[in-house]
Amino acid sequence: MAGMKRDMFGRNDAGLEGPGGPGGGGAVRGEVSPDPLGRMGTTGITVSDRSLRRTLLVQLVVLLITLSLVTGVAVAANLRRRERDGIDGPVAGVGPASVMHDARWRVRPLAIVHRGDDSAPENSLHAIANAGARGADYSEIDVRLTRDGVPVVFHDGRTGRLSAAGVDVPVSSVTLAELQRMPMTQHGEIYHIPTLAEAIGAARRSSDHLGLLLHLKSNPRHPAKLDDAVMDQVEDQRFADRAMFMSTNDEDIAIVHRRHPGWTVGKCVSPKGRPLVEWPKDASFVVMRGDRINLAVLARARRDGVPVFAGVSDDYREGNECLRLGADGILGGNTRRTLGTVDRHTVTLNGAKGGSIPWYPGVGR
Numbered sequence: 001m002a003g004m005k006r007d008m009f010g011r012n013d014a015g016l017e018g019p020g021g022p023g024g025g026g027a028v029r030g031e032v033s034p035d036p037l038g039r040m041g042t043t044g045i046t047v048s049d050r051s052l053r054r055t056l057l058v059q060l061v062v063l064l065i066t067l068s069l070v071t072g073v074a075v076a077a078n079l080r081r082r083e084r085d086g087i088d089g090p091v092a093g094v095g096p097a098s099v100m101h102d103a104r105w106r107v108r109p110l111a112i113v114h115r116g117d118d119s120a121p122e123n124s125l126h127a128i129a130n131a132g133a134r135g136a137d138y139s140e141i142d143v144r145l146t147r148d149g150v151p152v153v154f155h156d157g158r159t160g161r162l163s164a165a166g167v168d169v170p171v172s173s174v175t176l177a178e179l180q181r182m183p184m185t186q187h188g189e190i191y192h193i194p195t196l197a198e199a200i201g202a203a204r205r206s207s208d209h210l211g212l213l214l215h216l217k218s219n220p221r222h223p224a225k226l227d228d229a230v231m232d233q234v235e236d237q238r239f240a241d242r243a244m245f246m247s248t249n250d251e252d253i254a255i256v257h258r259r260h261p262g263w264t265v266g267k268c269v270s271p272k273g274r275p276l277v278e279w280p281k282d283a284s285f286v287v288m289r290g291d292r293i294n295l296a297v298l299a300r301a302r303r304d305g306v307p308v309f310a311g312v313s314d315d316y317r318e319g320n321e322c323l324r325l326g327a328d329g330i331l332g333g334n335t336r337r338t339l340g341t342v343d344r345h346t347v348t349l350n351g352a353k354g355g356s357i358p359w360y361p362g363v364g365r
Contacts, residue, residue, distance in 0.1 A: 105349045106346055108343055108346040109328050109342040110138065111136050111138075111329065111330070111332075111341075111342045112138040112139070112213055112330065112332075112338070113131040113140065113331070114313070114332060114333050115127065115140060115141060115142065116141065117136070117139075118333040118334050120187065121187055121189050122186060123155055123194075128206065129206040130206075130335065131335050132205075132206025132207035133206050136335045137209070137210070138210070138213045138244065139213070140331055141153045141212055142155040143196055143216060144171055144172065144217040144218075145171075145172060145219075146172065146175055146179055147173055148175045148176055149225070149229055151196035151226065152171065152176065152179065152194065152195050153193065153199045154171055155217075157170055157172070158171065162184040163182060163184060164184060164190055165183065171193075172219070176195065180193060196214075196230065197236075197237060201237075210242070211243060212239070212242065212243050214230060214245050214246070215246055215247070215268065216230060216249075227255045231259060231260065240263060244265070244285075245263065245264065246265065246267065246268045246285075247267070248268045248269070248270045250267065252265075253266070253280055253283060257282050264285070266279075266286055266287060266306075267279035267283045269287065269288035269289070269292070271288075271289050274292070277297055281304070284307075285306055285309060285328075287308075287310075288310065289311050290311060290312040291318065293308065293310050293322050294325070295326075298325060298326045307329070309330065309331060310322035310323075310327045310329070310330045310331065311330075313332065313333055314332065314334065314337075316332060319332060319341045319342075320341050323345045329342065330342060
């Protein structure tokens, strides 16, 4: 077609390829030239795509290696912590002392926190609340009377050790109003001595299962005065199903059992000196220092059907050893470390018909 002009792409005015192009009668070539972005027209895969994929793959490998290293460091740190705390095996879930699953009971020793969790001042509402929130079975607290006969939660007979103002007076010599005007301090926190009623309220609010182990700090000459006031409070608050009682004085145990034969009341073997390790026949349990627990004591307790709880303070290696020997629970200062220690000693029992649990030390009789 003579006279037709060709444009810059070799096409003639009619839009046809000239000779040598695909539409101009020439041979059709198999090659496809790359476009200005370097992409190959036949496959859609480019050099830059392959490079990007290699880069992403390398980054993924680096990420996986990093995650593995972080996980390894965390596991090693956890193992060191367990070794430090006297825990040499897997830790079970936190919960009450017994949980039923498929007609089997998972039972572990009791986790009792001494004077509430040690993250807050001893025997304070804050310490009780933290013990419950962190999963303790019981918070042990000390109960004594003010001059006007109100049960309050305080360990010492006098205020001096914890008084923020250095006021040192017997708790029994002041009224509740006077006592609660005296600020106390520990762990850098200012607080006021709570009543037993306030402590029961704190336990209830903190969890649905936290119990209180009430250490009766009675006057040996007139034990019934404190015992009756405490029992009145527990009755009024309807808290008997979550309360245990203990005392170094056998008369306190007898007084509580005479009024409430079904309540759980135990003997605390005094930590002062080295008194004989003994308990009255009506004791529901016994609490003693961990360094005084041995196989002979535990065998005698088993013979009498009396659970034994070991006071170990912050020595969780000692707690682990007491549980290994057969103690039914420990009293520690820190909720999480106490739970970590007792969880190591979880056992599984077959449930009885009707879903009832067979008696097991530390759960009840």
